[in-house]
Amino acid sequence: MEDTIPDKKINIKGLVCPYTFVKAKLAIESMEIGQVLEILLDYEEASRSIPKSMEDHGQKVLKVEKVSDTDWVLQIRKDKD
Amino acid sequence: MDFTDDQLMRYSRHIILPEVGGKGQAKIAKAKVFIIGAGGLGCPVGYYLTAAGVGTIALIDNDTVEMSNLQRQIAHSVQTIGMPKVESAKRTFEALNPDVNVVAIQKRISKDDIIDLIRDYDIVVDGSDNFPTRYLVNDACFMARKPLVTGAILRFEGQVTTILPGDGPCYRCLFEEPPPPGLVPSCQEAGVLGVLPGVIGGLQATEVLKLILGKGEVLKGELLMYNALKTTFRKVRVPKNPSCPLCGAKPTITELIDYNEGYCAM
Ligand SMILES: [Zn+2]
Numbered sequence: 277m278e279d280t281i282p283d284k285k286i287n288i289k290g291l292v293c294p295y296t297f298v299k300a301k302l303a304i305e306s307m308e309i310g311q312v313l314e315i316l317l318d319y320e321e322a323s324r325s326i327p328k329s330m331e332d333h334g335q336k337v338l339k340v341e342k343v344s345d346t347d348w349v350l351q352i353r354k355d356k357d
Numbered sequence: 358m359d360f361t362d363d364q365l366m367r368y369s370r371h372i373i374l375p376e377v378g379g380k381g382q383a384k385i386a387k388a389k390v391f392i393i394g395a396g397g398l399g400c401p402v403g404y405y406l407t408a409a410g411v412g413t414i415a416l417i418d419n420d421t422v423e424m425s426n427l428q429r430q431i432a433h434s435v436q437t438i439g440m441p442k443v444e445s446a447k448r449t450f451e452a453l454n455p456d457v458n459v460v461a462i463q464k465r466i467s468k469d470d471i472i473d474l475i476r477d478y479d480i481v482v483d484g485s486d487n488f489p490t491r492y493l494v495n496d497a498c499f500m501a502r503k504p505l506v507t508g509a510i511l512r513f514e515g516q517v518t519t520i521l522p523g524d525g526p527c528y529r530c531l532f533e534e535p536p537p538p539g540l541v542p543s544c545q546e547a548g549v550l551g552v553l554p555g556v557i558g559g560l561q562a563t564e565v566l567k568l569i570l571g572k573g574e575v576l577k578g579e580l581l582m583y584n585a586l587k588t589t590f591r592k593v594r595v596p597k598n599p600s601c602p603l604c605g606a607k608p609t610i611t612e613l614i615d616y617n618e619g620y621c622a623m
Pocket residue numbers: 526527528529530531598601602603604605
């Protein structure tokens with residue numbers, strides 16, 4: 277798949293649940309429909325729970341990628357206000 | 358609205374709800390709620406709205422804290438006996454959440470000042486314990502066009518309804534006039550299970566938050582009745598009364614009334 281260039285990036289390394297999702301959700305809220313958010317995180321559980329919660333909220337998960345021993349990158353497209 | 362780290366933590370369980378989010382929490386932070394009475398109902402309503410982060414909460418009550426209040430009025434304590442209830446509640450609420458501006462008004466609400474007092478607020482909550490106040494608040498909210506969440510408790514039973522300005526029935530559509538004083542239980546007869554106002558006040562606070570958020574359905578045109586002994590909730594539809602003396606086509610009540618005499622001011 278082609279790499280999508282995100283419209284906004286956040287780094288939530290060091291945060292644990294539920295603040296990981298709180299930060300991600302606030303970022304998505306501030307964006308326009310169709311824009312893509314990229315999230316860098318190091319809390320493993322959030323690499324699963326954020327995509328799931330985002331889908332529950334009607335957003336589209338474009339990418340979940342482990343980029344190093346400790347870090348994950350997620351890309352979420354805002355589909356719903 | 359930019360949240361501080363403390364606020365993100367405090368309100369995180371709200372923010373992650375799809376129906377609330379950061380935008381909903383910002384609405385809550387901007388909201389101004391006026392609570393009539395700092396007793397059985399006013400305490401839990403104010404306490405939960407404080408926890409929720411409602412920006413401004415006014416409380417009006419003329420009484421001071423007594424030992425006999427502590428069985429149900431959860432914002433007060435043995436440390437605040439003798440203190441005005443509104444001061445006692447303000448201390449408790451501010452200790453819970455310093456984000457909230459608590460406005461304590463120690464006086465008995467009257468027809469001369471109620472409209473001015475509620476003018477700057479978005480929503481009024483009636484937690485009063487007597488009929489004169491209940492009717493005064495209903496009439497004033499109708500005239501000032503303020504949403505009103507009203508609750509009542511007695512013994513093991515409570516009721517809640519939400520009255521919206523110009524949309525659905527008012528309290529007088531339901532009960533046109535206060536009952537004659539002799540029919541109202543006297544102070545000695547008026548027992549109440551201490552936890553009952555917690556249930557009813559919790560329902561009132563929920564109605565307030567839904568009004569602020571603009572989400573869900575409120576108890577408009579419906580009276581919710583709770584029986585604690587039987588553990589039953591019953592919703593009764595309340596139609597608008599076309600000949601209601603207040604909100605009907607030909608109103609006979611065009612100014613506020615104080616029905617004070619003969620009632621037990623509990
Ligand atoms: Zn009416």
